[in-house]
Amino acid sequence: MTSASQPLDINLWSQNHLARVEQALSQWVGDGAPAGLGDAMRYAVLDGGKRLRPLLVLAAYEAVCSGASASAVYEDAALRAACAVELIHAYSLVHDDMPCMDNDVLRRGKPTVHVQFGEAQALLAGDALQAFAFELLTPDNTLIPAATQATLCRLLARAAGSAGMAGGQAIDLASVGVALTEAQLRQMHRLKTGALLQGSVLMGAVCGHAVGAAYQALSDYGAAMGLAFQVVDDILDVVADSATLGKTAGKDAAADKPTYVSLLGLARAQAYAQELLAEAHAALAHSGLPDTRALGALADMVVRRSH
Amino acid sequence: MTSASQPLDINLWSQNHLARVEQALSQWVGDGAPAGLGDAMRYAVLDGGKRLRPLLVLAAYEAVCSGASASAVYEDAALRAACAVELIHAYSLVHDDMPCMDNDVLRRGKPTVHVQFGEAQALLAGDALQAFAFELLTPDNTLIPAATQATLCRLLARAAGSAGMAGGQAIDLASVGVALTEAQLRQMHRLKTGALLQGSVLMGAVCGHAVGAAYQALSDYGAAMGLAFQVVDDILDVVADSATLGKTAGKDAAADKPTYVSLLGLARAQAYAQELLAEAHAALAHSGLPDTRALGALADMVVRRSH
Numbered sequence: 190m191t192s193a194s195q196p197l198d199i200n201l202w203s204q205n206h207l208a209r210v211e212q213a214l215s216q217w218v219g220d221g222a223p224a225g226l227g228d229a230m231r232y233a234v235l236d237g238g239k240r241l242r243p244l245l246v247l248a249a250y251e252a253v254c255s256g257a258s259a260s261a262v263y264e265d266a267a268l269r270a271a272c273a274v275e276l277i278h279a280y281s282l283v284h285d286d287m288p289c290m291d292n293d294v295l296r297r298g299k300p301t302v303h304v305q306f307g308e309a310q311a312l313l314a315g316d317a318l319q320a321f322a323f324e325l326l327t328p329d330n331t332l333i334p335a336a337t338q339a340t341l342c343r344l345l346a347r348a349a350g351s352a353g354m355a356g357g358q359a360i361d362l363a364s365v366g367v368a369l370t371e372a373q374l375r376q377m378h379r380l381k382t383g384a385l386l387q388g389s390v391l392m393g394a395v396c397g398h399a400v401g402a403a404y405q406a407l408s409d410y411g412a413a414m415g416l417a418f419q420v421v422d423d424i425l426d427v428v429a430d431s432a433t434l435g436k437t438a439g440k441d442a443a444a445d446k447p448t449y450v451s452l453l454g455l456a457r458a459q460a461y462a463q464e465l466l467a468e469a470h471a472a473l474a475h476s477g478l479p480d481t482r483a484l485g486a487l488a489d490m491v492v493r494r495s496h
Numbered sequence: 497m498t499s500a501s502q503p504l505d506i507n508l509w510s511q512n513h514l515a516r517v518e519q520a521l522s523q524w525v526g527d528g529a530p531a532g533l534g535d536a537m538r539y540a541v542l543d544g545g546k547r548l549r550p551l552l553v554l555a556a557y558e559a560v561c562s563g564a565s566a567s568a569v570y571e572d573a574a575l576r577a578a579c580a581v582e583l584i585h586a587y588s589l590v591h592d593d594m595p596c597m598d599n600d601v602l603r604r605g606k607p608t609v610h611v612q613f614g615e616a617q618a619l620l621a622g623d624a625l626q627a628f629a630f631e632l633l634t635p636d637n638t639l640i641p642a643a644t645q646a647t648l649c650r651l652l653a654r655a656a657g658s659a660g661m662a663g664g665q666a667i668d669l670a671s672v673g674v675a676l677t678e679a680q681l682r683q684m685h686r687l688k689t690g691a692l693l694q695g696s697v698l699m700g701a702v703c704g705h706a707v708g709a710a711y712q713a714l715s716d717y718g719a720a721m722g723l724a725f726q727v728v729d730d731i732l733d734v735v736a737d738s739a740t741l742g743k744t745a746g747k748d749a750a751a752d753k754p755t756y757v758s759l760l761g762l763a764r765a766q767a768y769a770q771e772l773l774a775e776a777h778a779a780l781a782h783s784g785l786p787d788t789r790a791l792g793a794l795a796d797m798v799v800r801r802s803h
Contacts, residue, residue, distance in 0.1 A: 221659045223663050280623075308596035312597065312619070313662050316623075317657050317662035320657030321653070335641070339634050340642075342633070342634045351529035353627075359529070362616050
């Protein structure tokens with residue numbers, strides 16, 4: 190085991206953990222589905238994406254159980270949770286890209302799911318991915334306690350639903366061409382992106398049995414990091430090009446959507462991202478957890494990413 | 497308590513149970529959602545529908561716990577399960593009606609959700625309703641045991657997903673203009689409609705702690721009744737008019753979709769529905785449960801309905 194005082198090679202850490210996530214997703218997604226639907230589900234999920242949400246689940250899990258208390262049962266739970274949050278994220282992108290929403294034809298440098306498989310199949314694939322997320326969290330013939338399964342479902346359902354991601358998207362939809370206050374913009378992003386990012390951290394924490402102050406600190410970390418992610422997303426939409434982003438750049442401005450950049454200006458938006466990063470690190474420092482290096486490094490990655 | 501040997505007034509029974517379901521749905525659906533999204537969710541769910549799936553949940557629950565062993569905790573679980581299956585059903589109708597799927601403008605005699613609220617809001621409302629189903633099944637601050645919550649989520653996720661409802665819809669999508677065998681048609685309907693109907697029965701059974709032979713008998717009942725439902729649906733698409741159906745009649749034939757009527761002819765399809773009804777009753781008779789009158793009456797209703 191590496192000491193918590195040594196610097197962590199986050200690239201190596203991510204590589205190792207991503208390999209497990211990719212392998213699990215590849216094994217599970219689309220298994221048992223009718224051929225066309227299974228293909229669309231796999232296309233939507235595999236070979237793409239930063240996998241930030243799964244990494245957050247696994248980093249939070251490891252921060253809490255810190256090696257010694259890790260067990261194969263809870264590692265399985267954390268891996269399932271990691272895949273489940275990615276399935277929810279992936280389904281939301283499939284539906285978001287559809288003509289009636291953002292009408293985007295490019296995602297992660299590939300044709301979007303509805304372009305590749307048709308709109309009806311894309312709609313169904315998204316629906317099936319959401320259901321499958323909850324199926325992954327509730328295996329039978331497992332030693333994962335029912336209490337862990339139920340709590341994971343509760344956290345995921347809330348993060349994904351009308352008081353979480355879907356709710357945020359609805360506010361986003363209603364906000365085109367509307368002047369939002371900073372508080373309204375923050376609330377929209379808390380739901381739209383923040384809820385699932387924070388939910389990922391909390392689901393990892395639950396698999397590692399976090400309680401009390403540590404759970405609260407991880408919740409605070411997740412909230413700050415989740416908001417930072419969106420502020421940086423808004424910045425990248427302005428400063429990056431489509432090739433780097435792997436999706437169409439400049440869409441928010443073109444669609445007249447309120448963003449942190451349109452509200453605060455570029456310089457203040459960048460400063461705000463740094464503030465939120467500092468908040469995330471402060472939460473980790475106050476968590477009482479011995480080794481939060483991976484969580485800290487993931488927050489750094491979120492703010493310093495170029496796409 | 498009514499004796500199991502007396503005939504049951506299924507209309508009165510349904511009225512009493514529907515009142516609880518409607519009241520719960522009205523209280524829960526859209527609560528805490530952003531205004532536009534909440535409105536679309538409520539429009540999709542409230543004031544309409546036969547509520548067959550919730551009634552199956554409650555009838556199975558009561559058949560298993562038979563009065564004496566009923567408790568407020570498990571009644572709450574059964575009511576939540578009843579609402580959750582209806583939310584899944586309702587979301588599937590919202591997405592099914594969209595232009596990229598069936599492109600239907602009329603449902604239960606009202607404009608469909610996308611006609612009323614726009615396609616983007618309809619897509620999101622469906623997504624949020626699915627998430628909310630799982631949220632309803634996993635309340636915190638409750639005495640419903642985690643094992644019950646987790647099992648309900650497992651059953652619902654499987655019934656709704658790629659090896660259930662969504663999978664059946666994908667097969668349906670791929671079957672337009674294709675000549676299916678009777679076995680293929682049955683498999684499609686087992687997934688598309690049967691999985692959620694059978695899942696409703698099983699979820700009720702779980703809330704009432706059914707085990708062993710009783711659970712298996714209810715599963716057999718659910719399978720037969722679920723298939724009967726679809727056979728009758730196919731028959732009604734041919735023999736009923738749009739006003740009675742509350743949706744566009746003759747759509748299957750117009751869309752060149754394989755149905756039991758196109759495969760077997762009307763008379764044999766009607767005979768098959770009667771056979772399945774007899775199978776459902778036989779399963780109840782062999783269940784060893786003292787009072788399965790409501791389940792029996794619901795199966796009768798399914799086969800004898802006019803819409």
